Amino acid sequence: MTTRQVRKRCEALVSALDLPSPFSIDALVHQLSVQRGRPIHIHTVPIGSAISACGLWIATSTHDTIYVEEKTTRFHQEHIILHEVAHILWDHRFSDQESLGALTTLLPSISPDLIKRLLTRTNYTTGQEQEAELVASLIHATARTRAPSPSTGVRGVLEAALGIRG
Numbered sequence: 001m002t003t004r005q006v007r008k009r010c011e012a013l014v015s016a017l018d019l020p021s022p023f024s025i026d027a028l029v030h031q032l033s034v035q036r037g038r039p040i041h042i043h044t045v046p047i048g049s050a051i052s053a054c055g056l057w058i059a060t061s062t063h064d065t066i067y068v069e070e071k072t073t074r075f076h077q078e079h080i081i082l083h084e085v086a087h088i089l090w091d092h093r094f095s096d097q098e099s100l101g102a103l104t105t106l107l108p109s110i111s112p113d114l115i116k117r118l119l120t121r122t123n124y125t126t127g128q129e130q131e132a133e134l135v136a137s138l139i140h141a142t143a144r145t146r147a148p149s150p151s152t153g154v155r156g157v158l159e160a161a162l163g164i165r166g
């Protein structure tokens with residue numbers, strides 16, 4: 001697939017999303033949980049160098065959990081969450097032995113056998129990473145244009161001047 005085709009696929013996916021307004025990561029995650037009928041839990045953990053990513057999505061039969069590096073800025077955390085949400089939306093799957101070992105260290109409360117069952121046999125491909133990254137950026141950009149703060153900024157002033165808002 002060419003970069004342009006990937007972009008088109010990603011744009012189509014994001015434009016089909018009914019992004020919450022006003023937009024927030026929490027609202028988006030809540031909305032997706034309801035739509036999918038599967039709760040999405042977000043946990044911040046000190047991932048460090050345990051895996052070669054800042055975030056991780058684990059799917060069980062009943063729910064999805066996104067693990068986010070805790071030692072980073074809020075802005076970066078939100079981007080990581082969007083990135084992992086994008087993997088969920090694309091239904092990307094991820095696994096390899098190295099990650100399995102890292103996960104076992106990271107999440108000692110979960111048995112290695114269970115983790116193994118949670119993960120499928122393929123790694124994320126570069127293409128999947130591209131799709132996730134692009135969708136994360138597009139959601140962010142779309143959210144910014146669709147959900148201006150109602151009471152501030154030029155639009156608020158205009159609305160007040162036009163008598164739309166008191």
Ligand SMILES: [Zn+2]
Nearest residue numbers: 083124129132
């Ligand atoms: Zn990724």
